[in-house]
Amino acid sequence: MVANDISFVTTVPCKQLAGVIDAVDASPDIYHIPSNKEDEGMGLCAGAFMGGKRPAIIMQNTAIGVTINTLVTLTQFYRMPLPMLISYRGELGEPVACQVEMAVHTKALLAQLNIPTYHFHREEDVEELDKILKYTFMCNKPVAILTDASFWKGY
């Protein structure tokens, strides 16, 4: 992320992404601002973008349900870039049944919203991250990067 000049990252806690969130917090090149809800985080990112920074949000796929209105009426309507690094809970290896309920809707919702979506399942999928970030800021669109438990090698 730092390589792509991303310097403003908002996060909502996630067990699967705890290590990433720690790294964001420790990075001297990133202003890390935890938010209490993902739509709030997207508002912060919209402001940071208009202030000249490249933002990103780290969240769980459950947040897609929370943020549809914000994605549509703020990020997409005003045509702003937003990389969404998403913990894709409810996939293979998931121990919590309730997570599957949102997992089965995740890709359908993202498709309905016309959000370019990438699914990181194997370790080498991460090689595309750089191109995905460049793509996001090239086209000024929100882009979803779903990272599942297999990618992170379990919980």
Next chain:
Amino acid sequence: MIRSDILKELAPTIAEHLVVCNIGLPSQELHLIDDRATNFYMLGTMGLASSIGLGLALAQDKKVISIDGDGSVLTNFGTLPTIANNVADNFILLIIDNGSYGSTGDQPTYAGRKTSLAAVAEACGCENVVECRAEDTVQAVKDAIASDKMTIIVSKCESGNIKVPVITMDPVTIRDRFMGAVKA
């Protein structure tokens, strides 16, 4: 005094600063009273004026004033702890508290009943919280600008709306024009 009276009085004071204005009538009124490139009008997404303003203030040095409402702050209550814990001394949050959801037909909000937004902001850890009468809003904003301290102002006013046209400007135009003003 109702919100549009406050905005009319306030317009010259905020004209030189970046303004993020709440969805619905507040944006439509500000657009009618004093349309400027330094105004970012929200056309949707109730509740996020304070979040957008904070993100903007943290990302650059110019002063940012978010004009919010009591109903919108109630919608995005999580914003107050985030503001308190991420101090941007170039940020002012002006909550015009008319105790009602003005844009949707003046249904009463809890802020007009038992809930004090100023007390909540203080409890969340915000350090400079000012509650004032509608008549004193301009002075409170001037003081906040002069203080160079992040300030939350809760301006208690009467509910009521004037007739204003909707904003027909394209959102990308609003955003692009605003970003030009941010960079200028």
